[in-house]
Amino acid sequence: MYTQALNTKDAPDTAEPEAHAARFQERIDTEERIEANDWMPEAYRRTLIRQISQHAHSEIVGMLPEGNWITRAPSLRRKAALLAKVQDEGGHGLYLYAAAETLGVSREELVDQLLAQKARYSSIFNYPTLTWADIGAIGWLVDGAAIMNQIPLCRCSYGPYARAMIRICKEESFHQRQGYEIMVTLARGTPEQKEMAQDALNRWWAPCLMMFGPPDTESQHSDTSMAWKIKRFTNDSLRQKFIDATVPQAHHIGLAIPDPALRLDEASGHWLTGPIDWEEFRRVLAGGGPCNRERLAARRRAHETGAWVREAAMAHAAKQSAQKQAA
Amino acid sequence: MPTTSITLDETPLVLHLLRRADDALILGHRLSEWTGHAPTLEEELALANMALDLIGQARLLYAYAGSLAGHDEDQLAYLRDARAWRNCLLVELPNGDFAQTILRIVLFSAFMDPCWQATTRSADPTLAAIAAKAEKEVAYHLRHSAEWLIRLGDGTEESHRRAEAALDALWPYSGELFEADAADQAMIDAGIAPDPATLRGTWDATLADVLARATLARPGDTWMQTGGRTGRHTEHLGYLLADLQYLQRAYPGATW
Ligand SMILES: [Fe+2]
Ligand SMILES: [Fe+2]
Numbered sequence: 001m002y003t004q005a006l007n008t009k010d011a012p013d014t015a016e017p018e019a020h021a022a023r024f025q026e027r028i029d030t031e032e033r034i035e036a037n038d039w040m041p042e043a044y045r046r047t048l049i050r051q052i053s054q055h056a057h058s059e060i061v062g063m064l065p066e067g068n069w070i071t072r073a074p075s076l077r078r079k080a081a082l083l084a085k086v087q088d089e090g091g092h093g094l095y096l097y098a099a100a101e102t103l104g105v106s107r108e109e110l111v112d113q114l115l116a117q118k119a120r121y122s123s124i125f126n127y128p129t130l131t132w133a134d135i136g137a138i139g140w141l142v143d144g145a146a147i148m149n150q151i152p153l154c155r156c157s158y159g160p161y162a163r164a165m166i167r168i169c170k171e172e173s174f175h176q177r178q179g180y181e182i183m184v185t186l187a188r189g190t191p192e193q194k195e196m197a198q199d200a201l202n203r204w205w206a207p208c209l210m211m212f213g214p215p216d217t218e219s220q221h222s223d224t225s226m227a228w229k230i231k232r233f234t235n236d237s238l239r240q241k242f243i244d245a246t247v248p249q250a251h252h253i254g255l256a257i258p259d260p261a262l263r264l265d266e267a268s269g270h271w272l273t274g275p276i277d278w279e280e281f282r283r284v285l286a287g288g289g290p291c292n293r294e295r296l297a298a299r300r301r302a303h304e305t306g307a308w309v310r311e312a313a314m315a316h317a318a319k320q321s322a323q324k325q326a327a
Numbered sequence: 328m329p330t331t332s333i334t335l336d337e338t339p340l341v342l343h344l345l346r347r348a349d350d351a352l353i354l355g356h357r358l359s360e361w362t363g364h365a366p367t368l369e370e371e372l373a374l375a376n377m378a379l380d381l382i383g384q385a386r387l388l389y390a391y392a393g394s395l396a397g398h399d400e401d402q403l404a405y406l407r408d409a410r411a412w413r414n415c416l417l418v419e420l421p422n423g424d425f426a427q428t429i430l431r432i433v434l435f436s437a438f439m440d441p442c443w444q445a446t447t448r449s450a451d452p453t454l455a456a457i458a459a460k461a462e463k464e465v466a467y468h469l470r471h472s473a474e475w476l477i478r479l480g481d482g483t484e485e486s487h488r489r490a491e492a493a494l495d496a497l498w499p500y501s502g503e504l505f506e507a508d509a510a511d512q513a514m515i516d517a518g519i520a521p522d523p524a525t526l527r528g529t530w531d532a533t534l535a536d537v538l539a540r541a542t543l544a545r546p547g548d549t550w551m552q553t554g555g556r557t558g559r560h561t562e563h564l565g566y567l568l569a570d571l572q573y574l575q576r577a578y579p580g581a582t583w
């Protein structure tokens with residue numbers, strides 16, 4: 001997911017007062033929300049900072065592939081809707097950085113980690129947007145997958161994160177409907193438009209399944225995250241939920257899921273897919289996707305070329321407050 | 328939708344609406360190019376906001392112009408070639424750096440704010456209603472961009488130098504805002520649009536105030552560029568339209 005790279009293990013906490021730890025777990029178990037000033041195990045804090053910041057970075061990097069089509073959107077209505085959507089994603093980044101800051105880390109530190117490649121963002125944003133249909137596919141599939149993962153996060157044990165997610169989820173489901181509506185329009189359009197829609201689905205389907213992270217058999221982090229109620233469902237169960245919701249939507253508009261092994265399992269009612277190429281997933285996460293370098297370079301360029309602007313704002317603010325003190 | 332460029336009967340009112348609409352859409356397009364590349368996350372959102380306001384204004388104006396000229400908003404935006412565009416040259420220039428981007432919003436909004444205010448009293452009720460909405464938005468654009476220009480001018484040595492360079496580059500494009508030809512005069516006489524000459528004093532006062540607070544000197548009198556209102560544009564507009572119109576031109580007649 002937007003936080004799929006959470007597969008590194010933290011060193012266990014040492015010297016944490018056991019009574020605190022027991023009381024903390026009891027609060028989690030009784031579904032009490034943990035707030036910023038409450039006692040929490042260091043590993044809980046670190047896990048949250050990592051997860052929330054990866055989520056925030058994903059929102060920001062995610063503006064790039066869709067931003068690629070704002071100036072070329074095919075109608076003024078679509079242009080305004082896409083620009084508003086990308087702006088929403090920036091807003092999500094802002095709330096999430098603010099939620100991370102409640103854990104005692106600054107936005108600047110987190111951005112520096114992203115630019116130094118010490119922090120990750122979702123693998124999905126390392127794929128290119130080649131046609132207008134990709135804008136439909138991203139809204140439908142990427143925002144759709146994000147919602148599957150994020151709705152349970154609205155009940156995350158950490159209050160500021162849970163509250164940010166409630167606000168974000170509302171907007172993501174609007175994005176999902178909007179994206180699907182683009183796909184419906186293309187699928188019902190000219191043969192060229194329908195082909196464009198199918199091609200976009202062909203390219204985005206497998207990377208979207210990878211958004212949920214490695215299979216449960218390989219995921220190292222789930223156990224503690226589950227016990228802390230940061231995560232409530234496993235990668236595989238969320239992935240299955242997404243597949244079951246999405247396959248009928250594709251069929252409804254006459255698009256084919258690009259998986260020859262796809263079949264409906266009558267007994268369970270689940271759509272079963274063929275194997276996922278986890279090699280590709282690992283390669284993209286490690287920096288070898290089609291756009292990893294461009295995405296990072298774009299973020300670095302924005303950061304570097306904006307430095308003089310941020311410095312000017314600080315210098316001006318300092319002059320203003322010096323003047324106020326003198327007065 | 329026709330497969331080639333449209334031809335328009337540019338009555339004075341249609342022409343007036345297109346001039347306003349094209350200004351808004353082209354500036355909105357330029358601001359939207361910042362998406363993903365702004366100097367701060369907050370400014371990312373602010374630039375997108377202003378772009379959305381301007382695109383929204385353009386849509387209302389195109390819808391009205393289209394209802395008079397027999398076209399829809401997308402035909403007006405997507406099926407006119409560069410020489411049929413009526414925006415001023417100022418808005419089509421490339422963004423340049425952040426100082427140039429901000430200064431352009433200041434120069435344009437310092438004109439449009441009083442212009443829309445006056446247009447709220449237009450004899451044309453449809454245009455007056457559009458003006459009432461646009462005026463509130465542009466007042467914010469002016470406030471926001473002026474605050475930035477002050478920060479940049481009165482910030483660091485580098486930001487001051489960049490703000491100065493932006494002023495030097497864009498000033499010759501400010502004169503076109505005040506032009507009025509025979510079609511404009513007809514609109515002025517009919518009480519539909521304000522006479523730009525009457526907005527000069529407000530514009531001068533706004534600029535004097537903002538430049539002083541930004542510790543920037545107003546450039547001396549210079550020649551002024553012109554041509555946009557009659558379709559003689561800079562080299563930049565063709566490339567902008569190639570992006571803007573690409574899908575409609577590549578797949579004529581498709582619905583998106
Ligand atoms: Fe988002
Ligand atoms: Fe979204």
